[in-house]
Amino acid sequence: MSDRILTMSRAGREALDWEMERRPEIFCMGEDVFKFGGIFGTMDGFGAKYGPERVISTPISETGFIGMAVGAAMAGMHPVVDLAYIDFIGVCYNVLLNTASKTHYMSGGAVKVPMTLLIGTGGGYNNAAQHSQCLHATVAHIPGAKVVYPSNAYDAKGMLHTALRDENFVIFLTHKGTAGVGWMGTPIRTTLSEVPIEPYTVPFGKVRICRAGTDVTITGLGMSVHEALKAADALEKDGISAEVVDLRSLSPLDRDGILESVAKTGRLVVTDEDYLSFGVSGEVIATVVERDLSALRKPPIRVTTPDIPIPFSRPLEQAILPLAGRIAEAARRLMA
Amino acid sequence: MSDRILTMSRAGREALDWEMERRPEIFCMGEDVFKFGGIFGTMDGFGAKYGPERVISTPISETGFIGMAVGAAMAGMHPVVDLAYIDFIGVCYNVLLNTASKTHYMSGGAVKVPMTLLIGTGGGYNNAAQHSQCLHATVAHIPGAKVVYPSNAYDAKGMLHTALRDENFVIFLTHKGTAGVGWMGTPIRTTLSEVPIEPYTVPFGKVRICRAGTDVTITGLGMSVHEALKAADALEKDGISAEVVDLRSLSPLDRDGILESVAKTGRLVVTDEDYLSFGVSGEVIATVVERDLSALRKPPIRVTTPDIPIPFSRPLEQAILPLAGRIAEAARRLMA
């Protein structure tokens, strides 16, 4: 069957639809999911197709309904919960930190919590400090939660199939800017991919080499993958060959995959739209040097959002985002 | 005036008492603080001394009362809030993440939120997965919050004075095992220090060299400082000179101070009782190598709690804690 070019939104929707058609234990929950189909349209039209029993719009009670999802999972269902923006984790963080992620372990394996939590991340569209955060490091720091983060349509579909078949609590992140939903404008070219109609899985814990290169490794995730790809285009014109590594999965993290690329290039730029400190960027660097200190020929460079709340005003926000220009500039410094 | 050897608990109490006597804007809030004086006795006897207006026992409503503290701070008070265990941040995380830490920035500096949040961290006493976490990386990842973490009585008093005079939201962490409160047993020798009776401040953002050494740098914070010191004692017998660096402050983080020690020793063991990934340990390593890749002669080693929920059973918990034995063993590997 011929493949189609899809947005992440449509690709993810296809995976969820396929699984829901076949597996009665899957149901959807979240604010406005019945009428609006979820923040990224992952459940678009599901209200009409599956009815209000399986596509449940909730009150604005995140601790309550995500807590309910955990209980439903314990009782044999597989809830798919939409939390809209990751900025809202603050009102329900206990459910993620202490309930969904730890029940399996605390029960010595006696109880399972198969559930998928869809969350949107990121800024870049002037939505200010409380609606633009990434915070993926905050959720990835939770033991017992799997955290994945596709950056393109092919991975979105395959990783969502994987998540829906996983017996664990999976936090499924999508950067708002990558999803290809209307309100974020036209989709970014590099998020679109050929997506097979048939279901397929993409395994968790494997980086994806988006673009092969020999001079410098640029790691990214979510939106920063696309900024890295833009930077790589620019670098190519300067004769610099950048390898762009999409982490795709934070828990588990493909540490070997990261090292493999850096061992080849000897130079590392770590990009991340999350805050700089105590996050992904430090972890990637530590992963490399604790395994092979000689892999790096130059000190690695981090290009991230600094440790400041996201400002509203466009020139301020643009100044702090880890955009392609800053990434390319870092790579050039490493080549100098 | 002659100095006394105090526990962290008594030293912290002295600072708070001194400031409260003089500054009517300071008041205390938290569960059971009126009768019990706070999780670490920081407010011990304050109920009787200052009365229920200034020492307010609250319902079990953390979002509510920490949110109230933010409002009180915005209105000119300096609340000192006791959250007991950091495991409970999940039910009030939004107040930390989006309210207390971001209001100053989001108001363009027009509004200040001077408040001090006291939180206990850590395990080692078989209190299982929901009462033994450190999670200091989770709060340190929040921009706009200062996060400090004394490990001994001298610093506890001096840093609490500093916190109480700071105009910002300060998260003041204490590892339960270091505080010297009864229910955690006899105090650890290295947490006790001579504490001047007079008030003094210890600045944020400066590491403290607890023990000078030349062969290997061991960084730690909270409890892991004391495990590192124990390890250093053992290493000394093997003829290995370990320098123990107490980070003391996560936001701001004394990156120069870390590098200075590593530049001298050329070897780095990073200890941390928080979970391994996306936390402090990666940040410390990244800080070193992004500044000076040649500072390290050997790959750094992390000795942390692994990415698993804390098990209850003693042999299980002991197996996963970053104890002195594991630290010393790591240092020996670096010297081999």
Added chain:
Amino acid sequence: MSELTDELRRGFWEVMTLSRAFDDAMIALYWEGKLPIFQFGAGPLPGELHCSNGAEPVGAGVCAALSPDDMITADHRPHHVAVARGVDLNRMAAELLGKKPGLSQGKGGHMHIYDPAVNFASSGIIAEGLGPAAGMALARRLQKRPGVAVAFIGEGAANQGAFHEVCNMVGLWKLPVIVVVQDNEWGVSTAKSESTAVERNADRASAYAMAGEWVGTNDPDDIYLAAVRAVARARAGEGGTILELKTARLTGHFMGDQQAYIPEQMKQVDPLPLYRAKLIRDGVMTAEEADAIEARAKERMARAMQFAKDAPYPDPREAFDHVFAGEAA
């Protein structure tokens, strides 16, 4: 203060028309750069924009019952309250455009309106303002200064845990706090009946030893009188009130919301023409006076918008200021 004088009522009209002028001007600007392809991040007014059209009576009626000492927290839909409270209009407009003279020097945007000069704050996480409002009231009690705190939330926010925690402490400690539940029937696409187990949040007051009042008219006169009663109770040390006000959300959840989910029988009524007709009927003002007041409001807003448009953007380096107090400019 508690009488419905003609002057007061003309004031309501003035405040409501100014608020409407503010929103209408912002809506017009919002679409610049966003057509034909809609995109939050484009144009001179980027980001989400939650307008208050239809809710003006709430801001006008409640704020008129307050004194300068009193304190307000509002939510993601703050304009009508801010305008009624007397937040600096020029600087608020400039803030929405992300300009340097904005209230937050461009760092906040429309959900984060802070004007300490009139004790006004707002923020964007649902129910987030409740705790701070109660804490402001507590602070005043400790400082032995007068002051009632008012938290403005939506009916959707009343199902968030913070509502329960804060109301319980308000009742327990008899704090002078008024929780204004603005029932515009919708939380995004979710009708109140789809989100709330009971018909009225005001009835929940009994769960907190608070007073509960409900006003179903979206008329500033009625809202004002109910607010005056709530304020009087608060000042008298009788504690807090859950004041639920039926109101309207005429322009959707945010700009871009087509509201296709609203059934015909739930279409909402614009309170402004109704109130205008009422005041004319009551002889409080003539049609000409009403129009003049409205025209002045529009002019004032036009000037504010001009101020905002003419103002410079902050320098990109300023992004790094104000992370901590006492450090950078």
Added chain:
Amino acid sequence: MSELTDELRRGFWEVMTLSRAFDDAMIALYWEGKLPIFQFGAGPLPGELHCSNGAEPVGAGVCAALSPDDMITADHRPHHVAVARGVDLNRMAAELLGKKPGLSQGKGGHMHIYDPAVNFASSGIIAEGLGPAAGMALARRLQKRPGVAVAFIGEGAANQGAFHEVCNMVGLWKLPVIVVVQDNEWGVSTAKSESTAVERNADRASAYAMAGEWVGTNDPDDIYLAAVRAVARARAGEGGTILELKTARLTGHFMGDQQAYIPEQMKQVDPLPLYRAKLIRDGVMTAEEADAIEARAKERMARAMQFAKDAPYPDPREAFDHVFAGEAA
């Protein structure tokens, strides 16, 4: 099932004495290694220990009204509910001691009791079990299987936001959920009157379109009958109940709590001797029979304790198992 038969009442006595035997045995063991210097982490039973002495009527009465299909979540003080529900006694004892045959293979400890065989779960964050209980009820509805879910919380937990959020959804969706509020008058050192704006949480039910019932006797007969009514409503599709039960906390918040804060007039009464006397008075059992039942309970507990003591600890390497399902043993 809803009649108070003699057999049922003897069963209450049996369950209550077994629960008491469990706690008393654990308390005795708890102090081993913790004297003269008290320390949470020392001895064969380390960590915090929250005992149920005084709350046995709640477990006995409510659980007798449930069927095996029904589901339970309990809190940090779970023993009385677990024993009444029929959680495997040997494996629960072993779990408290951190042993390999424990319900959670030693990973959970006393606050984290999971026994899927009898649909029982508990955890240690206040009010954390409410959402899961409601979700279990929702799951059964979706699965078209019968089942009422019961969340056991303390009166202190009723002021946590989760209470509000979950009760609202239970009322909104008419879920078969019973929220059992165990009012033992204290949350740690804080009296109910110091934490709760209203006298009874059962009265808060009207804020959620739930039924509210209050039982003030700490007597399993009364508790049972109220629970039967709540279960009947739930099974009939009439929705949830907030069932508030006055009970007692005889051994402090946790072991080590001296309870010096409890004034003389608030000293609590042990429900066991009262119920024993009542059953004898009612001719349900003789004193000898009562003693025999109690003796059997103690014996059974002694065997469970022996099982737990004899059992091996898990191998340290097992700490790394069970982080994720489908990966390690």
